[in-house]
């Protein structure tokens with residue numbers, strides 16, 4: 001298995017780590033959301049920071065309850081981090097409501113750092129994490145701020161109406177996502193059948209097909225969050241988009257291979273797999 005690199009320190013004397021921000025929901029079970037993102041950032045050598053948009057009561061069986069934070073609380077967390085510490089890349093995940101999508105998009109519009117938008121719609125168990133009436137704000141306000149948008153196949157269908165059943169469909173889906181304004185689209189094929197897990201990264205000109213062996217492991221809670229957080233970390237570390245996504249795919253593939261059982265349902269990917277190898 002390919003071993004992805006850790007990001008270089010961001011100061012010449014090596015004292016300051018790369019700073020990456022996640023704007024997402026909290027997963028009390030620790031496998032997805034804010035918790036997955038911060039573990040990923042630490043594993044790859046960055047300093048992770050968080051803007052919490054919602055709190056979920058969640059475990060290996062699903063999401064039992066969720067509460068979104070007031071827009072003012074989200075804005076204040078964002079300003080606290082951006083105005084003092086500074087961010088070198090941002091990842092967005094669960095944003096819950098149209099008001100929070102608009103609040104976050106407004107903050108991102110003024111930022112010069114790269115942005116990875118994971119347009120989280122539903123959990124692996126089918127629990128809604130975004131109100132249906134927020135989809136329009138995702139299309140018109142959030143996607144235009146994205147350096148890379150990383151929808152899974154359900155999110156592609158929700159956002160563009162394109163149903164993906166083949167690699168050709170992934171190409172059509174990418175075009176439909178790019179029409180909403182992100183610089184790059186990563187159409188994740190994790191939910192397609194087949195021996196490999198194949199994702200398409202494109203900016204409409206270049207095409208990169210990222211292939212990894214599909215692991216027959218049911219403990220895949222948090223795959224999408226982990227991949228998007230890893231991409232943001234590599235972008236913060238100065239990688240170009242194709243190199244960042246390639247390294248992030250290596251990291252998530254290893255984490256899926258090492259996913260472990262917890263509770264009675266779907267366990268998490270193993271964010272610590274790299275340190276177990278060194």
Ligand SMILES: Nc1ncnc2c1ncn2[C@@H]1O[C@H](COP(=O)(O)OP(=O)(O)OP(=O)(O)O)[C@@H](O)[C@H]1O
Nearest residue numbers: 124152188189190191197213214215222223224225
């Ligand atoms: N069983 C698997 N083996 C290897 N790679 C996988 C597997 N399942 C998903 N992937 C890869 O994991 C990454 C995340 O893709 P996935 O389609 O699972 O995202 P997602 O549905 O957004 O995740 P989540 O369910 O956590 O929201 C992609 O690179 C995908 O190809």
Ligand SMILES: Cc1ncc(COP(=O)(O)O)c(N)n1
Nearest residue numbers: 025026032033123124221222
């Ligand atoms: C707070 C939060 N964010 C994202 C997900 C998606 O992850 P998954 O699809 O693996 O359940 C989740 N379950 N919870």
